[in-house]
Amino acid sequence: MLLSKKDDIDLWNAVRNDDLSAFNELFARYWDRLYKVAFQRLQDENTSLEIVHDIFLSLWTRRETLVINKVPNFLLTSVRYQLYSRQKAAKLSIAYKADLFDTSEFAEQNAGEMRIQNIELQKQLDEYLHKLPERCQEIFLLSRMHHLSNLEIAERLGVSKKTVENNIAIALKYLRLTFQKTGSLMLLLLLHAIK
Known part of the structure; x- marks a missing residue:
């Protein structure tokens, strides 16, 4: 049974006292208007339905704590807030996807730069x-x-093991000193890696 003769504030006060029929009356009065506002902005039927559903669900679950002076103003503000929240979430999602793309592009670029650096270091x-x-x-x-x-x-070379050890030590010492003088940190690190 619809309580169409009651004004919005009377209906809201009844909802606050757990009157489901008063809630259904508010729903019937405002559902279509809220849906049209959401749909006009989104042009998406499912998301618009979700928004209106979420608003009325929140209204019912928070009925004991909400203070509403003007029901239409509160509901329209709720729609705007939902639209803003979803739009912001969508932008963040797009930005996040863009960041992922940029990161993978950076990784490819970084891998290319690393190959070039390795070639230069080897030279x-x-x-x-x-x-x-x-x-x-x-x-x-x-x-x-x-x-x-x-x-x-x-x-393989027909020399003693000691000769091999001495030559490796001479080469390492020379390379370390040369790299330190030229300030080539990467070459110095490479040298330590190939010990």
């Missing part, structure tokens, strides 16, 4: 290695780049 290392005696270069490369043991290098 610089090769340049410094060429300043070492030929045998010292050969032993260092077999040890650090080809990962042969000192014994394997000694057997």
Whole structure:
């Protein structure tokens, strides 16, 4: 039964006293207007229905604590708030997706830059290695780049294991000093990584 003769404040006071029929009357009076406001802004039927549903659900669940002086003003403000909240959430979602895209683009760019840096570091290392005696270069490369043991290098080159150890020590010391002088932190780190 609709209480159509009661004004909005009387209906609201009845709702506050758990009168479901008064709630249904407010719903019947304002549902269509609230839906039209939401739909006009969103052009989305489902979301507009959700908004109106959420407003009336909130109205019912918070009926004991809400203070409403003008029901239409309160309901229209609620619609505007819901629209704003959803619009803000959508913008954040779009921004978040854009950030994810930007991050992956950055990661690709970063990987490319890292490859270029590695190539440049390798060139610089090769340049410094060429300043070492030929045998010292050969032993260092077999040890650090080809990962042969000192014994394997000694057997391959026909030298003693001690000679291999001494040449590796000479190469490492030279490279460390050279990298420290040139201020090439990356090369110094690379050198430590290939010990």
